[in-house]
Amino acid sequence: MHIRSLSLENFRTYTRLELECPPGPILLCGSNAQGKTSLLEAIYCLSTGHSPLTHVDRHLINWTAAEQDMGYARLRAEVVSRSRALEIALALANSQTRTGAQRLQKQIRIDRQVRQPRHLTGCLNVVLFLPQDIDLVAGPPAGRRRYLDDTLAQVDADYSAALDVYREALRQRNALLRHLAERGGDASQLDPLDARLARSGVVLCQSRRRLIADLSRYATRIHSELTGGQEWLKLEYHPNFDPALPPGLAYQMPMGELSGPPDGISADDLVNAFRAELDRRRKDEIARGMTLTGPHRDEMRFTADGVDLGTFGSRGQQRTAVLALKMAQREWMTETAGEPPVLLLDEVLAELDMQRRAFLLAQVGQVEQALLTATDPTMFGADFLSRALLLRVERGIVGPYT
Amino acid sequence: MMFGAPPSVTRLIETLSELPGIGPKTASRLTFFLLRGETDLPLRLADALRELKERTRFCSVCFNITEADPCPICSDPARDRSSICVVEEPLDVLAIERTEQFRGLYHVLHGALSPMEGIFAENLRVAELLQRVQSGTVTEVILATNPTGEGDYTAAYLLSKLRPMVARLTRLGRGLPVGGDLEYADQVTLANALDGRQDL
Numbered sequence: 054m055h056i057r058s059l060s061l062e063n064f065r066t067y068t069r070l071e072l073e074c075p076p077g078p079i080l081l082c083g084s085n086a087q088g089k090t091s092l093l094e095a096i097y098c099l100s101t102g103h104s105p106l107t108h109v110d111r112h113l114i115n116w117t118a119a120e121q122d123m124g125y126a127r128l129r130a131e132v133v134s135r136s137r138a139l140e141i142a143l144a145l146a147n148s149q150t151r152t153g154a155q156r157l158q159k160q161i162r163i164d165r166q167v168r169q170p171r172h173l174t175g176c177l178n179v180v181l182f183l184p185q186d187i188d189l190v191a192g193p194p195a196g197r198r199r200y201l202d203d204t205l206a207q208v209d210a211d212y213s214a215a216l217d218v219y220r221e222a223l224r225q226r227n228a229l230l231r232h233l234a235e236r237g238g239d240a241s242q243l244d245p246l247d248a249r250l251a252r253s254g255v256v257l258c259q260s261r262r263r264l265i266a267d268l269s270r271y272a273t274r275i276h277s278e279l280t281g282g283q284e285w286l287k288l289e290y291h292p293n294f295d296p297a298l299p300p301g302l303a304y305q306m307p308m309g310e311l312s313g314p315p316d317g318i319s320a321d322d323l324v325n326a327f328r329a330e331l332d333r334r335r336k337d338e339i340a341r342g343m344t345l346t347g348p349h350r351d352e353m354r355f356t357a358d359g360v361d362l363g364t365f366g367s368r369g370q371q372r373t374a375v376l377a378l379k380m381a382q383r384e385w386m387t388e389t390a391g392e393p394p395v396l397l398l399d400e401v402l403a404e405l406d407m408q409r410r411a412f413l414l415a416q417v418g419q420v421e422q423a424l425l426t427a428t429d430p431t432m433f434g435a436d437f438l439s440r441a442l443l444l445r446v447e448r449g450i451v452g453p454y455t
Numbered sequence: 456m457m458f459g460a461p462p463s464v465t466r467l468i469e470t471l472s473e474l475p476g477i478g479p480k481t482a483s484r485l486t487f488f489l490l491r492g493e494t495d496l497p498l499r500l501a502d503a504l505r506e507l508k509e510r511t512r513f514c515s516v517c518f519n520i521t522e523a524d525p526c527p528i529c530s531d532p533a534r535d536r537s538s539i540c541v542v543e544e545p546l547d548v549l550a551i552e553r554t555e556q557f558r559g560l561y562h563v564l565h566g567a568l569s570p571m572e573g574i575f576a577e578n579l580r581v582a583e584l585l586q587r588v589q590s591g592t593v594t595e596v597i598l599a600t601n602p603t604g605e606g607d608y609t610a611a612y613l614l615s616k617l618r619p620m621v622a623r624l625t626r627l628g629r630g631l632p633v634g635g636d637l638e639y640a641d642q643v644t645l646a647n648a649l650d651g652r653q654d655l
Contacts, residue, residue, distance in 0.1 A: 221604055228570035239576050245611035
């Protein structure tokens with residue numbers, strides 16, 4: 054799929070942008086802090102409904118516009134996929150609540166119809182690669198969970214729906230546990246929330262297990278090409294509670310290679326196992342006032358030849374592992390969605406050696422469209438530059454590169 | 456120096472804008488409408504508001520809003536005392552009454568479970584419902600909470616509490632709007648409608 058046009062209003066440094074995007078590679082050049090990354094961020098927002106860089110939607114609104122009492126931002130893209138063309142729009146607007154407090158409202162429209170964020174699934178698939186993605190290997194686990202959620206929610210509507218239910222049930226349940234810890238009350242109020250948590254949680258666990266197994270398969274091959282077969286990269290799923298593998302059984306089955314529950318175990322069995330675990334820990338959870346079991350505490354690890362790269366990997370090894378992961382994601386998305394995603398590569402070439410650069414640029418040829426940013430176009434070969442559309446980004450204005 | 460509206464005018468504007476769905480602009484418009492008219496509308500409105508506060512209370516049986524206790528529905532001998540319809544708000548009673556299909560009694564919870572918003576079972580009229588069902592001759596309870604996350608949660612909670620006490624527990628059907636078009640129904644509604652399809 055590819056983006057045919059992008060229009061931004063009061064988004065980050067852009068007060069107004071109308072951009073026609075042809076298929077093929079698009080290279081955005083400009084000095085630092087001119088709006089190159091913001092452009093990729095905007096596309097990611099339209100794909101997932103949220104920014105990869107901040108949790109605070111308010112920060113996405115252009116600073117001067119926010120100051121001048123014009124607290125709104127609008128993003129819109131026309132996306133052409135093999136089967137259809139559609140328009141995605143995201144609007145952020147400040148509004149006042151009854152108490153006079155400022156509130157930011159986010160509205161998503163798909164083909165002009167107001168929709169929920171989860172309906173974005175399948176509309177625009179992207180692989181984003183930022184310099185700070187090295188944190189996926191070395192950083193805290195929350196970043197890895199967000200990566201798994203964002204990747205799955207882009208292509209799997211059942212996952213998006215389950216994620217919504219899980220998050221809502223978890224928030225309600227934690228609030229209830231805190232209340233039970235402080236004030237007491239009827240603990241059986243937990244039962245309906247446990248049922249929801251277990252049912253949606255099993256969907257998350259099973260989907261993550263399959264995704265990580267698939268990504269690991271692709272990433273191992275890619276990584277081996279990149280390192281000349283010297284290292285063996287593997288991605289491992291470490292679920293916080295694995296209903297398919299009761300703790301006592303874990304040693305019998307290798308982790309990370311299972312792509313579904315063992316034979317003879319139905320989804321209902323998994324849900325029941327999950328609920329039994331919630332029952333077993335209920336007293337503890339009430340005492341601590343929070344949910345201790347479930348995919349919100351899952352972990353994923355990167356290992357090379359069995360060594361954990363997050364702890365023991367060099368900076369270079371971690372960078373290569375992330376490159377392999379992102380390119381594995383490209384292949385996985387292509388296979389799952391039936392067509393290649395849009396690649397969004399932010400300043401990533403600068404940190405790679407010649408061989409890895411060549412590899413990454415070859416990957417750009419595998420997709421319908423890629424947007425790349427760079428401060429200096431000369432690091433790209435003449436051959437690549439002849440195929441790419443070059444644009445200059447300067448203080449929120451995008452024009453031809455001369 | 457700038458002059459604003461007199462304090463009595465400002466006070467009404469501010470009070471009106473505390474109402475849901477009414478912002479400062481609508482509040483000003485309403486206020487100046489009341490000021491301009493030569494009629495006794497402001498005084499009638501004041502009387503109505505005072506009566507609303509002074510004459511209404513909750514029915515001690517079903518907790519609907521009423522002037523007489525027990526409320527007209529609870530004290531109507533023609534109503535079927537074996538069936539109770541549980542709703543979130545008094546407005547829901549009016550909505551179901553308009554259908555003229557239900558001849559039983561009601562129970563108003565005054566909200567739905569939502570721990571995030573600080574609403575727990577003890578903040579709703581749940582204990583009163585259980586007591587009512589236990590001590591009475593109730594054979595059917597209809598759980599008519601809203602088809603929202605909170606409403607479903609409340610229904611599931613009540614279901615587990617009431618199951619040992621009542622012969623028949625039902626939930627309002629959820630499905631397609633009358634006069635609606637299949638192709639415009641959202642997936643969830645359509646899936647629910649399929650789930651709850653009926654034999655003919």
